[in-house]
Amino acid sequence: MRLSSFQRIALTTVATVAVFALLLLFKPAGAERGGPADGGGFPQGVTNAGTR
Protein backbone atom coordinates (compact mmCIF):
# COMPACT_ATOMS: atom_id res chain seq x y z
CA MET A 1 0.00 0.00 0.00
CA ARG A 2 1.44 3.40 -0.96
CA LEU A 3 0.79 6.20 1.46
CA SER A 4 -0.03 9.70 0.32
CA SER A 5 2.23 12.58 1.34
CA PHE A 6 -0.29 13.71 3.92
CA GLN A 7 -0.55 10.21 5.38
CA ARG A 8 3.24 9.93 5.57
CA ILE A 9 3.53 13.28 7.35
CA ALA A 10 0.76 12.35 9.78
CA LEU A 11 2.28 8.95 10.47
CA THR A 12 5.76 10.40 11.00
CA THR A 13 4.44 13.06 13.36
CA VAL A 14 2.45 10.58 15.41
CA ALA A 15 5.37 8.14 15.58
CA THR A 16 7.78 10.88 16.66
CA VAL A 17 5.44 12.20 19.33
CA ALA A 18 4.84 8.67 20.59
CA VAL A 19 8.55 7.85 20.82
CA PHE A 20 9.38 11.15 22.53
CA ALA A 21 6.48 10.74 24.98
CA LEU A 22 7.50 7.20 25.88
CA LEU A 23 11.10 8.21 26.45
CA LEU A 24 10.10 11.21 28.55
CA LEU A 25 7.68 9.10 30.57
CA PHE A 26 10.04 6.27 31.32
CA LYS A 27 13.37 8.01 31.67
CA PRO A 28 14.28 7.55 35.33
CA ALA A 29 13.24 10.66 37.24
CA GLY A 30 15.84 12.68 39.07
CA ALA A 31 16.77 16.05 40.26
CA GLU A 32 18.12 17.42 37.03
CA ARG A 33 15.73 19.56 35.10
CA GLY A 34 16.02 20.90 31.65
CA GLY A 35 13.70 23.85 31.83
CA PRO A 36 14.73 27.43 32.24
CA ALA A 37 12.53 27.65 35.30
CA ASP A 38 14.86 25.15 36.87
CA GLY A 39 17.93 26.88 35.61
CA GLY A 40 18.21 24.27 32.88
CA GLY A 41 17.48 24.24 29.18
CA PHE A 42 20.61 25.57 27.69
CA PRO A 43 23.05 25.40 30.56
CA GLN A 44 22.83 28.86 32.04
CA GLY A 45 25.96 30.89 31.95
CA VAL A 46 27.60 28.61 29.46
CA THR A 47 29.29 30.57 26.79
CA ASN A 48 31.40 29.66 23.85
CA ALA A 49 34.47 30.83 25.68
CA GLY A 50 33.59 28.62 28.58
CA THR A 51 33.11 25.48 26.61
CA ARG A 52 35.79 25.54 24.00
Place this chain on the structure above:
Amino acid sequence: MASVQAPSPPIPRGTVHRPDVAVVTLTLLWAGAVAVLALWWFQGQGESGLDGWLNGAATMAGMLAGYLCAVLVALMARVPILENQVGSDRVARWHAMVGRYTIFLVITHVVLFIWADSGGGRGGGGTLWDDIVGMVTRSTDMVYATIGTVAMLAVGFVSVRALRRRIRYETWYYLHLTTYAAIYLAFLHQVSMGHTVGGTIGARTAWYSLYLGATVLVLWYRVWIPVRTNLRHRLRVEAVTVEAPGVWSVFVRGQHLDELAPMPGQFFRWRFLAPHLRWASSPYSLSGAPASNMLRITVKDAGTHSAAIATLRPGTRVWAEGPYGAMTADRRRRNKVLLIAGGIGVTPLRTLFETLPASPGDLTLLYRARRAEDLALWRELSAIAESRDARLLSTVDAEDGTLAPLTADVLRATVPDIQQHDVYLCGPPAMADAAREALRAAGVPGRHIHQESYSW
Protein backbone atom coordinates in the same frame (compact mmCIF):
# COMPACT_ATOMS: atom_id res chain seq x y z
CA MET B 1 29.25 -0.77 -34.05
CA ALA B 2 30.37 -3.64 -31.93
CA SER B 3 28.06 -6.56 -31.57
CA VAL B 4 28.09 -9.82 -29.75
CA GLN B 5 28.74 -12.60 -32.20
CA ALA B 6 27.88 -15.55 -30.03
CA PRO B 7 25.70 -15.40 -26.98
CA SER B 8 27.44 -16.07 -23.72
CA PRO B 9 26.11 -18.84 -21.55
CA PRO B 10 23.20 -17.73 -19.40
CA ILE B 11 23.83 -17.12 -15.74
CA PRO B 12 22.92 -20.00 -13.48
CA ARG B 13 20.05 -19.05 -11.28
CA GLY B 14 20.61 -18.34 -7.64
CA THR B 15 24.37 -18.07 -7.83
CA VAL B 16 24.57 -14.35 -7.23
CA HIS B 17 24.44 -13.70 -3.50
CA ARG B 18 25.53 -10.60 -1.69
CA PRO B 19 24.26 -8.76 1.33
CA ASP B 20 21.61 -6.26 0.39
CA VAL B 21 23.48 -2.98 0.73
CA ALA B 22 20.22 -1.05 0.99
CA VAL B 23 19.03 -3.12 3.94
CA VAL B 24 22.42 -2.88 5.67
CA THR B 25 22.55 0.89 5.15
CA LEU B 26 19.02 1.48 6.42
CA THR B 27 19.70 -0.74 9.44
CA LEU B 28 22.80 1.30 10.24
CA LEU B 29 20.88 4.57 9.88
CA TRP B 30 18.15 3.38 12.23
CA ALA B 31 20.75 2.07 14.68
CA GLY B 32 22.36 5.50 14.63
CA ALA B 33 19.03 7.14 15.49
CA VAL B 34 18.53 4.71 18.36
CA ALA B 35 22.07 5.42 19.59
CA VAL B 36 21.34 9.16 19.55
CA LEU B 37 18.21 8.67 21.64
CA ALA B 38 20.18 6.35 23.93
CA LEU B 39 22.72 9.14 24.36
CA TRP B 40 19.93 11.41 25.56
CA TRP B 41 18.53 8.64 27.77
CA PHE B 42 21.79 7.98 29.58
CA GLN B 43 22.80 11.62 29.95
CA GLY B 44 21.34 13.31 33.01
CA GLN B 45 18.14 12.28 34.68
CA GLY B 46 14.46 12.31 33.93
CA GLU B 47 12.48 15.38 33.12
CA SER B 48 9.38 16.40 34.98
CA GLY B 49 6.87 19.18 34.65
CA LEU B 50 5.94 20.95 31.47
CA ASP B 51 9.22 22.82 31.22
CA GLY B 52 11.20 19.62 31.64
CA TRP B 53 9.14 17.77 29.08
CA LEU B 54 9.43 20.61 26.58
CA ASN B 55 13.17 20.74 27.07
CA GLY B 56 13.50 16.98 26.86
CA ALA B 57 11.50 16.77 23.63
CA ALA B 58 13.34 19.78 22.19
CA THR B 59 16.69 18.21 23.03
CA MET B 60 15.74 14.89 21.45
CA ALA B 61 14.46 16.63 18.32
CA GLY B 62 17.63 18.68 18.12
CA MET B 63 19.90 15.68 18.59
CA LEU B 64 18.06 13.66 15.98
CA ALA B 65 18.14 16.62 13.59
CA GLY B 66 21.87 17.00 14.20
CA TYR B 67 22.41 13.31 13.51
CA LEU B 68 20.30 13.41 10.37
CA CYS B 69 22.17 16.45 9.07
CA ALA B 70 25.32 14.33 9.04
CA VAL B 71 23.34 11.52 7.37
CA LEU B 72 22.10 13.97 4.72
CA VAL B 73 25.66 14.96 3.89
CA ALA B 74 26.88 11.35 3.84
CA LEU B 75 24.05 10.21 1.57
CA MET B 76 25.02 12.83 -1.00
CA ALA B 77 28.73 12.06 -0.82
CA ARG B 78 28.39 9.76 -3.84
CA VAL B 79 29.91 6.83 -2.04
CA PRO B 80 30.42 4.18 -4.73
CA ILE B 81 28.90 1.30 -2.78
CA LEU B 82 25.68 3.28 -2.35
CA GLU B 83 25.64 4.71 -5.86
CA ASN B 84 26.35 1.37 -7.52
CA GLN B 85 24.59 -1.10 -5.25
CA VAL B 86 21.59 0.84 -4.01
CA GLY B 87 21.27 3.23 -6.96
CA SER B 88 21.71 6.97 -7.19
CA ASP B 89 18.01 7.60 -7.67
CA ARG B 90 17.07 5.58 -4.57
CA VAL B 91 19.76 7.24 -2.47
CA ALA B 92 18.49 10.63 -3.66
CA ARG B 93 14.98 9.64 -2.57
CA TRP B 94 16.31 8.67 0.86
CA HIS B 95 18.12 11.99 1.01
CA ALA B 96 14.90 13.88 0.19
CA MET B 97 12.93 11.88 2.76
CA VAL B 98 15.54 12.40 5.48
CA GLY B 99 15.72 16.09 4.50
CA ARG B 100 12.00 16.56 5.01
CA TYR B 101 12.10 14.82 8.38
CA THR B 102 15.13 16.87 9.42
CA ILE B 103 13.27 20.09 8.65
CA PHE B 104 10.36 18.83 10.74
CA LEU B 105 12.72 18.04 13.65
CA VAL B 106 14.51 21.38 13.40
CA ILE B 107 11.20 23.25 13.55
CA THR B 108 10.12 21.08 16.49
CA HIS B 109 13.44 21.74 18.25
CA VAL B 110 13.16 25.51 17.83
CA VAL B 111 9.47 25.80 18.72
CA LEU B 112 9.73 23.63 21.84
CA PHE B 113 12.82 25.41 23.14
CA ILE B 114 11.21 28.81 22.63
CA TRP B 115 8.11 27.51 24.37
CA ALA B 116 10.18 26.17 27.25
CA ASP B 117 12.28 29.34 27.40
CA SER B 118 9.15 31.46 27.69
CA GLY B 119 8.16 29.55 30.79
CA GLY B 120 6.05 26.87 29.17
CA GLY B 121 3.46 29.39 28.07
CA ARG B 122 3.10 30.88 31.52
CA GLY B 123 4.99 33.97 30.46
CA GLY B 124 8.38 34.89 31.73
CA GLY B 125 7.93 38.59 32.10
CA GLY B 126 8.82 39.43 28.49
CA THR B 127 7.18 39.10 25.14
CA LEU B 128 7.65 36.10 22.87
CA TRP B 129 9.88 38.25 20.69
CA ASP B 130 12.05 39.08 23.71
CA ASP B 131 12.39 35.36 24.43
CA ILE B 132 13.39 34.61 20.84
CA VAL B 133 15.92 37.45 20.70
CA GLY B 134 17.29 36.42 24.06
CA MET B 135 17.73 32.85 22.92
CA VAL B 136 19.30 33.75 19.58
CA THR B 137 21.77 36.18 21.12
CA ARG B 138 22.73 33.90 23.99
CA SER B 139 26.03 33.12 22.32
CA THR B 140 27.88 33.52 19.06
CA ASP B 141 27.19 29.89 18.25
CA MET B 142 23.47 30.47 18.66
CA VAL B 143 23.66 33.30 16.12
CA TYR B 144 25.43 30.95 13.70
CA ALA B 145 22.86 28.23 14.42
CA THR B 146 20.03 30.64 13.72
CA ILE B 147 21.57 31.68 10.40
CA GLY B 148 22.04 28.01 9.56
CA THR B 149 18.48 27.16 10.52
CA VAL B 150 17.02 29.96 8.42
CA ALA B 151 19.14 28.85 5.44
CA MET B 152 18.10 25.23 5.94
CA LEU B 153 14.41 26.16 6.09
CA ALA B 154 14.80 28.26 2.94
CA VAL B 155 16.37 25.35 1.08
CA GLY B 156 13.63 23.07 2.38
CA PHE B 157 11.07 25.57 1.11
CA VAL B 158 12.46 25.71 -2.42
CA SER B 159 12.67 21.93 -2.45
CA VAL B 160 8.93 21.57 -2.07
CA ARG B 161 7.90 19.80 -5.24
CA ALA B 162 5.40 22.39 -6.43
CA LEU B 163 7.96 25.18 -6.12
CA ARG B 164 10.91 23.15 -7.34
CA ARG B 165 9.22 22.55 -10.66
CA ARG B 166 9.05 26.29 -11.26
CA ILE B 167 12.75 26.96 -10.93
CA ARG B 168 15.65 25.87 -13.08
CA TYR B 169 17.53 22.79 -11.96
CA GLU B 170 20.80 24.76 -11.84
CA THR B 171 19.27 27.42 -9.58
CA TRP B 172 17.83 24.82 -7.27
CA TYR B 173 21.12 22.91 -7.23
CA TYR B 174 23.24 25.86 -6.17
CA LEU B 175 20.70 26.95 -3.56
CA HIS B 176 20.82 23.41 -2.28
CA LEU B 177 24.58 23.59 -1.84
CA THR B 178 24.08 26.27 0.82
CA THR B 179 22.79 23.45 3.00
CA TYR B 180 26.39 22.45 3.64
CA ALA B 181 27.09 25.87 5.16
CA ALA B 182 23.82 25.71 7.10
CA ILE B 183 24.64 22.32 8.57
CA TYR B 184 28.12 23.28 9.69
CA LEU B 185 26.90 26.61 11.11
CA ALA B 186 24.36 24.70 13.19
CA PHE B 187 26.95 22.15 14.29
CA LEU B 188 28.81 24.60 16.52
CA HIS B 189 25.95 25.17 18.95
CA GLN B 190 25.35 21.43 19.23
CA VAL B 191 28.68 20.81 20.92
CA SER B 192 29.04 24.09 22.77
CA MET B 193 25.48 24.43 24.10
CA GLY B 194 23.96 21.01 23.86
CA HIS B 195 24.70 19.64 27.30
CA THR B 196 23.84 16.12 26.11
CA VAL B 197 26.06 16.06 23.05
CA GLY B 198 28.87 18.10 24.52
CA GLY B 199 28.46 16.96 28.09
CA THR B 200 30.97 14.13 28.21
CA ILE B 201 34.14 13.47 26.36
CA GLY B 202 32.65 10.28 24.90
CA ALA B 203 29.54 11.98 23.57
CA ARG B 204 31.53 14.87 22.23
CA THR B 205 33.99 12.53 20.51
CA ALA B 206 31.15 10.54 18.94
CA TRP B 207 29.50 13.71 17.66
CA TYR B 208 32.70 15.12 16.21
CA SER B 209 33.44 11.72 14.63
CA LEU B 210 30.00 11.66 13.02
CA TYR B 211 30.48 15.03 11.37
CA LEU B 212 34.13 14.41 10.57
CA GLY B 213 33.20 11.12 8.91
CA ALA B 214 30.53 12.76 6.75
CA THR B 215 32.91 15.58 5.84
CA VAL B 216 35.69 13.20 4.86
CA LEU B 217 33.28 11.23 2.65
CA VAL B 218 32.23 14.38 0.81
CA LEU B 219 35.75 15.70 0.39
CA TRP B 220 37.02 12.33 -0.77
CA TYR B 221 34.30 11.30 -3.18
CA ARG B 222 33.02 14.66 -4.41
CA VAL B 223 36.28 16.56 -4.56
CA TRP B 224 39.43 14.42 -4.51
CA ILE B 225 38.28 11.49 -6.64
CA PRO B 226 36.74 13.69 -9.39
CA VAL B 227 39.86 15.91 -9.50
CA ARG B 228 42.11 12.86 -9.74
CA THR B 229 39.88 11.20 -12.33
CA ASN B 230 39.71 14.19 -14.61
CA LEU B 231 43.39 15.01 -14.42
CA ARG B 232 44.11 11.43 -15.41
CA HIS B 233 41.61 10.97 -18.22
CA ARG B 234 41.54 14.47 -19.78
CA LEU B 235 38.17 14.25 -21.44
CA ARG B 236 37.21 16.35 -24.44
CA VAL B 237 34.25 16.42 -26.79
CA GLU B 238 35.11 14.56 -29.99
CA ALA B 239 31.86 15.03 -31.92
CA VAL B 240 28.15 15.70 -31.57
CA THR B 241 25.74 13.87 -33.88
CA VAL B 242 21.98 13.98 -34.34
CA GLU B 243 20.16 10.74 -33.49
CA ALA B 244 16.51 11.83 -33.71
CA PRO B 245 14.54 15.09 -33.47
CA GLY B 246 15.91 16.80 -30.34
CA VAL B 247 18.23 13.90 -29.54
CA TRP B 248 22.03 14.10 -29.84
CA SER B 249 24.91 11.77 -29.18
CA VAL B 250 28.08 13.21 -27.73
CA PHE B 251 31.33 11.34 -28.27
CA VAL B 252 33.87 12.08 -25.56
CA ARG B 253 37.52 11.21 -26.06
CA GLY B 254 39.90 10.56 -23.18
CA GLN B 255 42.88 8.60 -21.99
CA HIS B 256 42.94 5.29 -20.09
CA LEU B 257 39.14 5.16 -19.97
CA ASP B 258 39.21 1.41 -19.45
CA GLU B 259 40.46 2.15 -15.92
CA LEU B 260 37.10 3.72 -15.13
CA ALA B 261 35.52 0.34 -15.85
CA PRO B 262 31.97 1.57 -16.38
CA MET B 263 29.43 -1.22 -16.51
CA PRO B 264 26.68 -1.27 -19.14
CA GLY B 265 23.67 0.54 -17.71
CA GLN B 266 25.72 3.03 -15.70
CA PHE B 267 25.99 6.78 -16.07
CA PHE B 268 28.37 9.64 -15.35
CA ARG B 269 27.63 13.15 -14.16
CA TRP B 270 28.85 15.40 -16.94
CA ARG B 271 29.98 18.98 -16.80
CA PHE B 272 30.91 20.52 -20.13
CA LEU B 273 33.23 23.50 -19.79
CA ALA B 274 31.30 25.60 -22.30
CA PRO B 275 28.96 28.59 -22.04
CA HIS B 276 25.64 27.76 -20.33
CA LEU B 277 26.94 24.33 -19.34
CA ARG B 278 29.92 24.80 -17.03
CA TRP B 279 27.88 25.59 -13.92
CA ALA B 280 25.89 22.40 -13.73
CA SER B 281 26.59 18.73 -14.04
CA SER B 282 23.90 16.40 -15.28
CA PRO B 283 23.65 12.62 -15.19
CA TYR B 284 23.64 10.98 -18.61
CA SER B 285 23.96 7.24 -19.22
CA LEU B 286 26.49 5.78 -21.56
CA SER B 287 24.68 4.85 -24.75
CA GLY B 288 27.35 2.62 -26.18
CA ALA B 289 29.83 0.08 -24.95
CA PRO B 290 32.81 2.08 -23.65
CA ALA B 291 36.14 1.91 -25.45
CA SER B 292 39.55 2.64 -23.95
CA ASN B 293 39.63 6.10 -25.50
CA MET B 294 36.00 6.97 -26.20
CA LEU B 295 32.67 7.20 -24.38
CA ARG B 296 29.31 8.04 -25.85
CA ILE B 297 26.23 9.55 -24.26
CA THR B 298 22.91 10.29 -25.91
CA VAL B 299 20.92 13.25 -24.70
CA LYS B 300 17.41 14.50 -25.33
CA ASP B 301 16.45 18.16 -25.32
CA ALA B 302 14.60 18.19 -22.00
CA GLY B 303 15.81 21.43 -20.45
CA THR B 304 18.35 24.24 -20.60
CA HIS B 305 21.33 21.99 -19.96
CA SER B 306 20.46 19.21 -22.36
CA ALA B 307 19.41 21.66 -25.10
CA ALA B 308 22.79 23.40 -24.92
CA ILE B 309 24.52 20.06 -25.53
CA ALA B 310 23.69 20.39 -29.24
CA THR B 311 25.92 23.47 -29.42
CA LEU B 312 29.01 21.75 -28.04
CA ARG B 313 32.12 22.14 -30.18
CA PRO B 314 34.75 19.45 -30.66
CA GLY B 315 37.62 19.99 -28.25
CA THR B 316 35.45 21.31 -25.42
CA ARG B 317 36.82 20.12 -22.12
CA VAL B 318 34.62 17.78 -20.13
CA TRP B 319 34.52 17.07 -16.42
CA ALA B 320 32.94 13.71 -15.57
CA GLU B 321 32.17 11.97 -12.28
CA GLY B 322 31.36 8.31 -12.12
CA PRO B 323 30.55 5.72 -13.14
CA TYR B 324 27.39 5.47 -11.05
CA GLY B 325 24.19 3.47 -11.22
CA ALA B 326 22.81 0.18 -10.00
CA MET B 327 20.91 -0.84 -13.10
CA THR B 328 23.59 -3.25 -14.24
CA ALA B 329 23.92 -6.93 -15.10
CA ASP B 330 24.70 -7.61 -11.42
CA ARG B 331 21.04 -7.15 -10.62
CA ARG B 332 19.94 -9.98 -12.81
CA ARG B 333 18.64 -13.17 -11.25
CA ARG B 334 16.96 -14.96 -14.15
CA ASN B 335 17.98 -16.20 -17.57
CA LYS B 336 15.26 -14.35 -19.44
CA VAL B 337 15.40 -10.58 -19.51
CA LEU B 338 12.92 -7.95 -20.65
CA LEU B 339 14.14 -4.38 -21.11
CA ILE B 340 11.46 -1.67 -21.16
CA ALA B 341 12.58 1.74 -22.38
CA GLY B 342 10.58 4.95 -22.44
CA GLY B 343 11.95 7.68 -24.72
CA ILE B 344 15.54 8.62 -23.96
CA GLY B 345 15.47 6.05 -21.16
CA VAL B 346 16.66 3.71 -23.88
CA THR B 347 20.29 4.80 -23.45
CA PRO B 348 21.30 2.59 -20.50
CA LEU B 349 19.17 -0.25 -21.85
CA ARG B 350 20.87 -0.08 -25.22
CA THR B 351 24.21 -1.03 -23.65
CA LEU B 352 22.54 -3.79 -21.62
CA PHE B 353 20.81 -5.02 -24.78
CA GLU B 354 24.20 -5.32 -26.41
CA THR B 355 26.09 -6.93 -23.56
CA LEU B 356 23.81 -8.91 -21.24
CA PRO B 357 24.66 -12.61 -21.54
CA ALA B 358 21.62 -14.34 -23.03
CA SER B 359 20.71 -17.36 -25.09
CA PRO B 360 18.91 -16.73 -28.38
CA GLY B 361 15.34 -15.67 -27.69
CA ASP B 362 15.91 -14.89 -24.00
CA LEU B 363 16.40 -11.16 -24.44
CA THR B 364 13.63 -8.70 -25.37
CA LEU B 365 13.68 -4.91 -25.63
CA LEU B 366 10.35 -3.11 -25.61
CA TYR B 367 10.87 0.50 -26.67
CA ARG B 368 8.13 3.07 -26.22
CA ALA B 369 8.17 6.56 -27.71
CA ARG B 370 5.70 9.23 -28.68
CA ARG B 371 6.35 8.98 -32.41
CA ALA B 372 8.21 6.55 -34.63
CA GLU B 373 10.80 9.22 -35.46
CA ASP B 374 11.50 9.60 -31.74
CA LEU B 375 12.84 6.05 -31.51
CA ALA B 376 16.46 7.14 -31.16
CA LEU B 377 19.23 4.59 -31.81
CA TRP B 378 16.72 2.33 -33.56
CA ARG B 379 19.12 1.29 -36.31
CA GLU B 380 21.76 0.23 -33.79
CA LEU B 381 19.20 -1.64 -31.74
CA SER B 382 18.00 -3.49 -34.82
CA ALA B 383 21.56 -4.55 -35.64
CA ILE B 384 22.12 -5.78 -32.09
CA ALA B 385 18.82 -7.67 -32.11
CA GLU B 386 19.73 -9.36 -35.35
CA SER B 387 23.22 -10.32 -34.26
CA ARG B 388 22.05 -11.68 -30.92
CA ASP B 389 18.79 -13.26 -32.02
CA ALA B 390 17.03 -11.00 -29.54
CA ARG B 391 13.56 -9.49 -29.84
CA LEU B 392 13.16 -5.77 -30.47
CA LEU B 393 9.68 -4.33 -30.20
CA SER B 394 8.42 -0.77 -30.34
CA THR B 395 5.22 0.94 -29.40
CA VAL B 396 4.30 4.54 -30.18
CA ASP B 397 1.42 6.78 -29.26
CA ALA B 398 -1.51 7.18 -31.62
CA GLU B 399 -1.53 10.17 -33.97
CA ASP B 400 -4.27 11.80 -31.90
CA GLY B 401 -1.94 11.70 -28.90
CA THR B 402 -3.55 8.71 -27.20
CA LEU B 403 -0.84 7.01 -25.17
CA ALA B 404 0.31 3.60 -26.26
CA PRO B 405 -1.12 1.28 -23.64
CA LEU B 406 1.33 -0.43 -21.34
CA THR B 407 -0.95 -2.63 -19.30
CA ALA B 408 -0.57 -6.05 -17.76
CA ASP B 409 -2.60 -7.57 -20.61
CA VAL B 410 -0.42 -5.91 -23.23
CA LEU B 411 2.72 -7.08 -21.48
CA ARG B 412 1.43 -10.65 -21.14
CA ALA B 413 0.43 -10.70 -24.79
CA THR B 414 3.83 -9.36 -25.82
CA VAL B 415 5.90 -11.58 -23.53
CA PRO B 416 3.74 -14.58 -22.58
CA ASP B 417 6.19 -15.93 -19.97
CA ILE B 418 6.85 -12.50 -18.50
CA GLN B 419 6.72 -13.88 -14.95
CA GLN B 420 9.94 -15.75 -15.66
CA HIS B 421 11.80 -12.60 -16.68
CA ASP B 422 13.98 -10.10 -14.95
CA VAL B 423 12.83 -6.67 -16.08
CA TYR B 424 15.00 -3.58 -16.48
CA LEU B 425 12.92 -0.44 -16.68
CA CYS B 426 14.00 3.10 -17.56
CA GLY B 427 11.86 5.98 -18.71
CA PRO B 428 10.09 9.18 -17.67
CA PRO B 429 8.65 8.89 -14.14
CA ALA B 430 4.98 8.64 -15.17
CA MET B 431 5.67 6.01 -17.82
CA ALA B 432 8.02 4.07 -15.53
CA ASP B 433 5.52 4.06 -12.66
CA ALA B 434 2.73 2.88 -14.98
CA ALA B 435 4.96 0.17 -16.41
CA ARG B 436 5.97 -0.99 -12.95
CA GLU B 437 2.35 -1.28 -11.88
CA ALA B 438 1.55 -3.20 -15.06
CA LEU B 439 4.49 -5.53 -14.46
CA ARG B 440 3.36 -6.24 -10.90
CA ALA B 441 -0.16 -6.87 -12.14
CA ALA B 442 1.27 -9.24 -14.76
CA GLY B 443 2.88 -11.25 -11.98
CA VAL B 444 6.48 -10.02 -12.03
CA PRO B 445 7.76 -9.85 -8.42
CA GLY B 446 9.10 -6.47 -7.33
CA ARG B 447 12.56 -7.91 -6.68
CA HIS B 448 12.83 -8.81 -10.36
CA ILE B 449 12.06 -5.28 -11.55
CA HIS B 450 15.17 -3.12 -11.79
CA GLN B 451 14.22 0.47 -12.31
CA GLU B 452 16.07 3.72 -12.66
CA SER B 453 14.33 7.05 -12.44
CA TYR B 454 15.80 10.16 -14.00
CA SER B 455 13.64 12.89 -12.57
CA TRP B 456 14.96 15.37 -10.01
